[in-house]
Amino acid sequence: MRELTAMQAAYWAGRASSGPLGGVAAHLYAEFDGNEVVPDRLRRALARLGSVHPMIRLTVDADGRQSIREGREMPILETEDLRALPGTSLHRHLAAKRRAWAEQALDLIEGQATAFSLSLLPGGRTRLHVDADMIAIDPVSFRVMMDDLAALYQEPQSNRTGDTRFFDWLDSMSVGAEHARQRKRDRLWWQEKLADFPPAPLLPLRPDGGARRKNRRLATRLSCAQRHSLENAARALRVTPTTLLLGLFAVALGGATQCDRFRLNLPTFWRAPVVGNEDQLVGEFSNLLIVAVDLHTVDTAGALCQELQTQIFELLAHSAYPGVNVMRDLSRRRGDLEVSPVVFSSGLGSTVGELFSERVGRVFGKLNWVTSQGPQVALDVQVAVVDGGLLINWDVRIDAVARDWVIDLFNAYSRLLRKVSDQPDLLSASLSRLNDEVSPSGRSDDLVSRSPSETEKMVVHLMKRLGGDRSVIEADADIATIMAENELADFRGFINRYIPSCALSRDDLRTHNTPRRIAGLMRRRTNETSEMIAGAFLKSVCSDARTGDAEVQDQRHLSAHFGDGTPHRTKRP
Numbered sequence: 001m002r003e004l005t006a007m008q009a010a011y012w013a014g015r016a017s018s019g020p021l022g023g024v025a026a027h028l029y030a031e032f033d034g035n036e037v038v039p040d041r042l043r044r045a046l047a048r049l050g051s052v053h054p055m056i057r058l059t060v061d062a063d064g065r066q067s068i069r070e071g072r073e074m075p076i077l078e079t080e081d082l083r084a085l086p087g088t089s090l091h092r093h094l095a096a097k098r099r100a101w102a103e104q105a106l107d108l109i110e111g112q113a114t115a116f117s118l119s120l121l122p123g124g125r126t127r128l129h130v131d132a133d134m135i136a137i138d139p140v141s142f143r144v145m146m147d148d149l150a151a152l153y154q155e156p157q158s159n160r161t162g163d164t165r166f167f168d169w170l171d172s173m174s175v176g177a178e179h180a181r182q183r184k185r186d187r188l189w190w191q192e193k194l195a196d197f198p199p200a201p202l203l204p205l206r207p208d209g210g211a212r213r214k215n216r217r218l219a220t221r222l223s224c225a226q227r228h229s230l231e232n233a234a235r236a237l238r239v240t241p242t243t244l245l246l247g248l249f250a251v252a253l254g255g256a257t258q259c260d261r262f263r264l265n266l267p268t269f270w271r272a273p274v275v276g277n278e279d280q281l282v283g284e285f286s287n288l289l290i291v292a293v294d295l296h297t298v299d300t301a302g303a304l305c306q307e308l309q310t311q312i313f314e315l316l317a318h319s320a321y322p323g324v325n326v327m328r329d330l331s332r333r334r335g336d337l338e339v340s341p342v343v344f345s346s347g348l349g350s351t352v353g354e355l356f357s358e359r360v361g362r363v364f365g366k367l368n369w370v371t372s373q374g375p376q377v378a379l380d381v382q383v384a385v386v387d388g389g390l391l392i393n394w395d396v397r398i399d400a401v402a403r404d405w406v407i408d409l410f411n412a413y414s415r416l417l418r419k420v421s422d423q424p425d426l427l428s429a430s431l432s433r434l435n436d437e438v439s440p441s442g443r444s445d446d447l448v449s450r451s452p453s454e455t456e457k458m459v460v461h462l463m464k465r466l467g468g469d470r471s472v473i474e475a476d477a478d479i480a481t482i483m484a485e486n487e488l489a490d491f492r493g494f495i496n497r498y499i500p501s502c503a504l505s506r507d508d509l510r511t512h513n514t515p516r517r518i519a520g521l522m523r524r525r526t527n528e529t530s531e532m533i534a535g536a537f538l539k540s541v542c543s544d545a546r547t548g549d550a551e552v553q554d555q556r557h558l559s560a561h562f563g564d565g566t567p568h569r570t571k572r573p
Contacts, residue, residue, distance in 0.1 A: 219478040
């Protein structure tokens with residue numbers, strides 16, 4: 001039995017906390033949509049994976065001590081045969097499963113640090129569901145685990161072994177005299193900084209936050225060209241791409257909170273080279289950099305990024321003293337629990353490249369969904385490389401933070417990234433000008449609007465029906481990460497059948513990747529006729545009693561108002 005590390009202990013305590021933002025398991029959940037994944041073959045690969053990476057069956061006892069429980073079949077593969085379910089029922093079942101898995105807490109006391117499920121879908125399609133508790137597996141380890149699982153599935157006769165384990169790495173770290181000396185040095189360094197360290201950002205938290213936990217996911221994507229433009233802008237400033245994205249987020253957050261000084265949590269996953277094969281290990285290697293943001297001392301976003309880069313290098317040089325311990329010291333100094341409810345994680349510029357390897361996509365299919373949550377976190381901002389572009393993914397405790405406020409902040413940050421990718425010289429503009437560029441009056445048509453068009457409402461309605469989950473389809477949502485390919489094909493089929501002039505293609509849905517963008521394209525291609533038709537359709541939907549199968553009724557409404565595909569010249573209802 002071993003004591004938990006500082007980060008593991010923080011996660012464990014957060015699980016049991018009854019305070020605001022507490023009572024949450026820190027975990028990462030992902031879905032992969034593929035074809036012809038064979039359950040028995042996957043089951044055998046998982047059995048071998050448990051031997052190579054024992055942390056996937058980590059046990060934590062009631063006293064908070066960790067061990068690997070031997071002699072048990074872990075992890076167990078759950079399989080669900082959903083091939084006979086009709087379309088609407090299938091979508092609803094998968095949506096309900098996604099909600100349940102995205103918010104579950106794995107039973108660590110019973111050695112369930114991971115959970116795997118394979119849904120067998122019509123037409124030979126499959127969906128692999130994977131959940132991992134971050135007490136055992138950090139995000140980089142999740143990637144390692146999935147790549148090794150794909151390799152073991154692909155090559156059942158592989159002689160891969162796990163001779164060196166995460167606990168071996170921990171032991172090597174704990175006995176090193178140099179590490180102990182650095183830890184003491186870094187603790188003293190932090191003691192000198194705490195007196196004047198900035199507070200957490202002042203979020204508009206709801207007074208009853210946490211009474212009923214509810215997570216919401218906001219996501220959008222930037223193209224490969226936009227990603228490269230941002231990387232080039234970072235290079236010109238002599239900062240890392242992660243620092244550039246962090247600095248722009250700080251600008252947006254400062255404008256939204258009207259705060260000049262605040263702190264942010266920046267997770268790192270560096271593995272000290274002490275055993276020789278650290279990159280192949282699965283475990284909990286994470287640390288927190290507590291970053292101070294001061295917008296009052298800089299004139300431009302570029303200058304802010306350069307200041308943050310200098311600070312981050314300094315923090316990394318003093319990271320032997322864990323960030324969790326820094327926060328505990330800060331709480332003792334101020335006589336109250338100090339938290340940092342905003343976390344910013346970025347894989348941009350990472351040496352591992354894509355969020356998951358090409359082999360994982362080839363064996364298990366395309367990443368369809370990924371989300372994470374953790375205790376004491378109201379806003380978890382994640383940026384990762386996916387399909388050559390950038391996935392901007394926010395996990396929000398919408399029960400605790402004001403919904404409209406966080407949507408406006410998400411919009412502002414998304415606009416800011418796109419603006420800077422198009423006009424890198426904005427990094428030399430004043431912060432006030434930059435805030436004006438992304439102010440609500442400057443909203444573009446791909447972001448959340450207070451007055452959505454009728455076409456947009458119809459697109460969202462149809463996608464909710466096809467996706468079977470009313471809580472995740474929003475006008476600003478990235479449809480590629482929340483809807484499967486077959487669901488998008490069904491949507492295109494609906495629209496092109498009844499409004500042929502839209503002529504939506506698969507590429508259209510890739511380049512116009514949100515319901516708002518799709519609606520804008522439909523309006524342009526139909527010369528605004530889609531507005532009149534959508535209005536009539538929605539009026540009928542709202543007035544209907546909605547009995548029977550919803551998908552059949554949507555088709556009836558579409559047929560009634562779109563007829564044989566030739567738009568009627570109806571008046572707007």
